[in-house]
Amino acid sequence: MQCNVGGIDRVLRITVGALLVILAITGVVGTWGWIGLVPMATGIFRFCPAYPLLGIKTCSKD
Structure with missing residues (x-):
């Protein structure tokens, strides 16, 4: 599994995912x-x- 999710994408995914789980x-x-x-x-x-x-x-990253 090669890294394919970048910085802003990563932060948004974790934030939105955590918000949904908390809700x-x-x-x-x-x-x-x-x-x-x-x-x-x-x-x-x-x-x-x-x-x-x-x-x-x-x-x-490559």
């Missing part, structure tokens, strides 16, 4: 908020499985 825990958004675990994981591991399929790479 799911508090019951504000219901159970669908647990989908926030997906962007959190892709931000933490710096790899998005959809990016290679779409030919996207926001990480500047």
Whole structure:
């Protein structure tokens, strides 16, 4: 797994994912908020499985 998620993309994924999970825990958004675990994981591991399929790479490292 090669890094394909860059800095701003990573911060946004972790922030939005954490917000969704917190809202799911508090019951504000219901159970669908647990989908926030997906962007959190892709931000933490710096790899998005959809990016290679779409030919996207926001990480500047080679």
